[in-house]
Amino acid sequence: MPGVTIEQLREIVSDVFDDEDVEISEETTAHDVEGWDSLNHIRFMVTVEQRFNVRFTSREVESLQNVGDLLRAINSKSQT
Amino acid sequence: MDLIADLGWLRRAPVNFRQRCKHLDSQTGGLDAEADAELIDLSNYALDLNQLERLGKLAAKRSLRDAGGLLTRFKLGLIGSGTLSLIASAIPGSGLRHFVLIDVVEADYGRSLEQAMDPTSRIRSSGLDSVLIAFDYRDLHLTAAASDSHTANEQVESAFAHLKAVAENLRPSLSGPILVQTLVPPVEPLFGSLDAAEASSPYAMVQALNRRIVEWVSESDVVLVDAARFAASVGTVRWLDAVHWHSAKLPIAPQLVPLLADLIARTIGALRGKTRKxxxxxxxxxxxxxxxxxxxxxxxxxxxxxxxxxxxxxxxxxxxxxxxxxxxxxxxxxxxxxxxxxxxxxxxxxxxxxxxxxxxxxxxxxxxxxxxxxxxxxxxxxxxxxxxxxxxxxxxxxxxxxxxxxxxxxxxxxxxxxxxxALAGYFDTISVSPEDRKRAEYYQANAERTSILASSTDLEGYLKSLDMVCTIRPFDSIGRARVAQLINKSNQFNLTTRRYTEAEVASMEGSADKLTMQIRLADKFGDNGMISVVSFDKSASQWSNDLWLMSCRVLGRRVEEAVLAHVAAAAKAEGVQRLIGTYLPTAKNQMVAGLYQRLGFSLVESRADGVTVWELALDNYSAPELPIKIVADQIA
CATH class of the missing domain: 3.40.50.1000 (HAD superfamily/HAD-like)
Incomplete structure (x- = not known):
């Protein structure tokens, strides 16, 4: 099962940051996207949680470094 | 769908929400009733945080243009516990549902008392209408049990004193009343069910603090935002989401922010007189x-x-x-x-x-x-x-x-x-006056009056048949709440649309350089209650109108002429030569643009922005014969 794709995450980034042409890769971090501050980060994570029906623990929230980490975290949850 | 958490009284957001926002954003131009209608329609969906943020930006843009149409402005400060930014960003979009363009100014994170005490802080120097004080028990040293009930009481009093000190320090910088949130009580029992009865438990302390807040509200003009009640309805364990508190000091789960934002917005709507009737x-x-x-x-x-x-x-x-x-x-x-x-x-x-x-x-x-x-x-x-x-x-x-x-x-x-x-809060109000309770009867009687009028061709004879009695008194403490309510609610028959708080109204009571009038009207169908508020600023040679507004329920009853006769008589008695009237146009008060002219004033100035200034020479004025009996009561 392929699970959540980077394109699906891109759509969320595009929605949260109101930028239709935004491009992301597994290496993308918050610093690479304009407007990705701590507040928008919360909004982004909440949108991810709601869209894919997953819930992150406090520890997971702290350990995520880039888009690739997030993708793996979502997929490890939605498979269980 | 959860009726409360998902704002079940609103439609589900449409798939093209973003496109509609974009389209609206691309439209330029000045005041556009159609664009306002679209903006309000977009707000009347159950929106998530991203959608509220987007709509809030459109509201902010709209706010740069002239206020007009149905929308009124409000500048709200936010101060309290934790990260309030998420709430702040959801309020302007929610405000549109209640016809208010809310501009939110957030206090800096933490140190709320210092900011409240510092006159140069952003929260003090932004020219705010009001501030919402939103504390969380996890930030007020109420997380641990007290050693005994005496200490518990002291801890509650000290938390309340802190909250009140923030409020009292902010008050001089606000033009309107303070808003305060109740605190959502902790989920985790310490003694179990005994918590409710054991004063030293964190749960009992938070409940005691909420009682102090409610007492404070009922004995002052402070306005309550009862977050605790909504949290209880939706589930405090969801509301006080521990993960988000620990990771970002969010006092409320992000998913529930749209609900809290609507509760705040509807309270501001009520404050601005937008309560549905x-x-x-x-x-x-x-x-x-x-x-x-x-x-x-x-x-x-x-x-x-x-x-x-x-x-x-x-x-x-x-x-x-x-x-x-x-x-x-x-x-x-x-x-x-x-x-x-x-x-x-x-x-x-x-x-x-x-x-x-x-x-x-x-x-x-x-x-x-x-x-x-x-x-x-x-x-x-x-x-x-x-x-x-x-x-x-x-x-x-x-x-x-x-x-x-x-x-x-x-x-x-x-x-x-x-x-x-009930959950939609259409009829939420910030105070209840005896007039409110009787309003349905007034409207009923009005419908009867209209039907008599329909079968009557002689208006003057009809008005005489109503046996109207107009009672005029200066502002006093008894009428204060209703005077303030009328000042803040009347839009159409309102010559200056100046808004004053209850405290400001109180300061006008008994003032020697003002003529203040609260006017009631009764007729054979019943008592209409207080229907008009007027005040003039006195000087030796002339009196200038500051406030003149009237409920549209009594339009066409010649009350305004009775009011002028009363003012003119009072002015003449003090040797004053003329009355000055000013008409300040708004999107809603077109109906009184010609009032001064109709009352016999002459135009002295007409400004480019539509403001007109009028004068009535009292030597040439004599009161008309009116179908109203005037009872003037000068005892405040």
Whole structure:
């Protein structure tokens, strides 16, 4: 099962940051996207949680470094 | 869907929400009623955080243009515990639902008392209308149990003192009243159920603090935002989400921010006089089960004995409760009029009776026309109406044709109608005056007056037949709440649209350099209560009008002429030569643009922005003969 794709995450980034042409890769971090501050980060994570029906623990929230980490975290949850 | 957490009274957001926002954003131009209608329509969906943020940006852009139309401005400060930014960013979009363009200024994170005490802080120097004080128990040293009940009491008092000190330090920088949130009590029991009775438990301490807050609200002009009650309804364990508190100091789960933002926005709407005034009920399958025209009197479901009948009975009881607190009840139904009346007169289980319905529209016209007629005959705007109808077609029609009418979404279960209607908060108010409770009767009497008028061609004779008595008194503490309410609510018959808080009204009482008037009108149909507020600033040679406003309920009754006669007599008695009047135009007060002229004033100045200044030389003025008896009472 392929699970959540980077394109699906891109759509969320595009929605949260109101930028239709935004491009992301597994290496993308918050610093690479304009407007990705701590507040928008919360909004982004909440949108991810709601869209894919997953819930992150406090520890997971702290350990995520880039888009690739997030993708793996979502997929490890939605498979269980 | 969760009725509360998901704002169940609103439609689900459309898939093209973002495109509609973009389209609206691309439209330029000045004041555009159509764009405002679209903006308000977009707000009337259950929006998530991203959508509220986007709409909030459009609201901010709209706010840069002139205020006008139905929208009014409000500058709100946010101060309290933790990260409030998420709440701040959801408030402007939510404000549109309540016709307020809210501009939020957030205090810096932490150190709320220092910021409140510092006159140069952003929260003190932004020219705010009000501040919402939003604390969290996890930030007020109430997380650990006290050693005994005495210490518990001290801890509660100290938390309350802190909260109040923040408020009192901010107060001089605000033009309006302070808003304060109740604190959501902890989820985790310490002693178990005993917590409620054991004063030293964190739960009991937070509850005690909330009682102190409520006492404070009831003895001052502070306005309550009862977050704790909503949190309890939706579940405190969801509200006080521990993960988000620990990771970002969010005092509320992000998913519930739209709910809290709406609660705050509706309170501000109420503060700005946007409380809805009239509930319009559909009949078939809304106040009784079945279709009266098909099923007949004995076929409709109403009353005890069946679950469905009881659900509809609850709708009727809710309508009556609203009526008892001053909300006008009207009916719009597709039926033959005579058939539609039948249950009201002949069905023993009906709670709603003919005398409860102020305007009854049962016919085969489209409901938009009927609802427009209801607004006109009550002399209120469509933004004062709520329309309850089980039929999705009728709901959509009204939303499209009359976008300012509130139209709650209903589920297909009548047992939920009452809950949905109440949760939407259309009738939320910040104070209850005795006049409010009688308002439904005033409107009723008004409808009767209108019907006499319809059959009478001699207006003067009609007015005489009303036996009107106008009572004029200076501002005093008894009338204060109602005076402030009228000042903040009246839009149409309002020459200056100056808004004053209750505290400012209090400071005008007994002031030697002002003539203040609170005016009541009674007639043979009943007491209309306080219907007009006027004040003039006195100088030796002239008196200048500061406030002149009147409820539209009493339009065409010559009250304004009685008011002028009273002012003129008082001014002459003090040797004053002239009265000065100013008309400040707004989007809503066109009806009084020519008032001074009609009253015999002459124009002295007409400015480019539409402001006009008028003068009345008192030597040339003599009071007209009026069909009103004036009782002037100078004792404050």
């Amino acid at each position: 009239c509930l319009i009920l559909d009949l078939d399958n809304t106040v009784w089960g079945g279709v009266i025209g098909d099923d007949g009197l004995d076929g409709i479901a109403i009353g005890q004995g069946s679950a469905e009948g009881e659900a509809f009975l609850a709708v009727q009881r809710a309508a009556l409760d609203l009526r008892a607190r001053g909300i006008v009840i009207a009916v719009s139904s597709k039926n033959d009029e005579e058939v539609a009346w039948r249950p009201f007169s002949d069905h023993p289980d009906m709670l709603l009776r003919k005398e409860h319905i102020s305007v009854f529209q049962a016919n085969w016209q489209d409901k938009a026309s009927n609802i427009k007629y209801i607004a006109e005959s009550l002399n209120i705007g469509t933004d004062s109406l709520v329309f309850l109808d089980d039929n999705p077609f009728e709901r959509e029609l009204i939303r499209r044709e009359l976008p300012f009418v509130a139209v709650p979404e209903l589920t297909d279960d009548p047992a939920q109608y009452v809950t949905i209607l």
